Amino acid sequence: MKKNKLVEFAAAGLPRATAKISDGRTVTMRAFAVKELKLLMMANTSESGQDEQVLQVLDQCIETEGVSAHSLPSHDIELLFVELYKISKGTSLIPVKFKCTNETEDGVCNSPINVNANLNNVSVEGSAEKDIVLSNGLTLNMRHPNVLEREYFNAESEEAFNLAMRCIYSVDTGSEVMVVGTDVSYEEVSEVIEYLDEKSFSQLIEFVNNIPTIVMHIPLKCPKCGHKEVVTLRGLADFFD
Ligand SMILES: [Zn+2]
Incomplete structure (x- = not known):
């Protein structure tokens, strides 16, 4: 063999x-x-x-x-x-640990809350892939970034703009569709972006701020003070850290 x-x-x-x-x-x-x-x-x-x-x-x-x-x-x-x-x-349950955030007369409760979250309740939240129509008549066809692009460009900083650039799959002039990286270079597209007005720019930023990610909402009840809250896990790191 x-x-x-x-x-x-x-x-x-x-x-x-x-x-x-x-x-x-x-x-x-x-x-x-x-x-x-x-x-x-x-x-x-x-x-x-x-x-x-x-x-x-x-x-x-x-x-x-x-x-x-x-x-x-x-x-x-x-x-x-x-x-x-x-x-x-062989199970959909994962153990997750929280601390009670309830403000009591003696300060924050801080009591540990351990629950098993059910991975069958995971859903995806965020914006769909879409076309952004600019005021100059151009249409940007957006795609969602892969893991490494998303890691490389931190969407919470000024890098958001660079990530948005990276997510432009193609540019549609109305008579021609140019694929970025093939028909038109990233450098040329970034020059086009320099001429965007504020509204178009904010559409781009909104796209990267709403990149889809997995979420799970978990209802908690503190065993010590009885305080109830719903916490949200967002992204792989929140689930498996
Ligand atoms: Zn508590």
């Missing part, structure tokens, strides 16, 4: 799951095995590069031909990772 036959045999016994991604394709994944668990342990101990480890794990576990984790929009990656986690662990 050749080695790859043996590996195939070993991987065949792992559970599988399918999930739909935003472009309509159905993706099949196998559960993670020891080699992926090692990667994820490395991700937990290193400050940077956590996203890269998640992408690597997904690339190894995705069995559908032609699907690369590195090029999928970031919210697809988040959803695929949640599905992968569920089949790999």
